[in-house]
Amino acid sequence: MSRQTDVGEAMPDVAMTGADGQAVSIRDFAGQKLVVFFYPKDDTPGCTIENQDFSNLGPEFAKAGVALLGVSKDPPAKHAKFVAKYCLVAPLASDAETGGLSDALGIWTEKSMYGRSYMGMERTTYLVDASGRIARVWRKVKVKGHAAEVLEAAKEL
Secondary structure, eight states: OOOOOOTTSBOOOOOEEETTSOEEOGGGGTTSEEEEEEOSOTTSHHHHHHHHHHHHTHHHHHHTTEEEEEEESSOHHHHHHHHHHHTOOSOEEEOOSSSSHHHHHTOEEEEEETTEEEEEEOOEEEEEOTTSBEEEEEOSOOSTTHHHHHHHHHHHO
């Protein structure tokens, strides 16, 4: 397992692909605060709730001067369907299969379920300050109340 990036370090700037098929990277948010939330898979119960919660609080994040970006390994077309199905407002990005941002952060990791090992996304959220440094990390996130907790921390940044 690779080392996890932590508070005080620069957020890696690895290219991803947005739901619209356009390139997106952390550099696109230079000079503003940013919440990057990583989740395992589009259109699954926990991931849907997490995306809806961030989207519902989108106006509050905007008022606090904080941009949002949701990231999973799902392809852009699947993100686009997910966004349309649930009217999500938080932009989504597709992380590369290998060598992506989740790999650089050390959160694409080995998991196990029912005795079977597989690679998967560790549900993790990063609050990045306007200079591109990680201000706060939430690891192994529990979805309930998470977006509101992140909003409160973002307001204090």
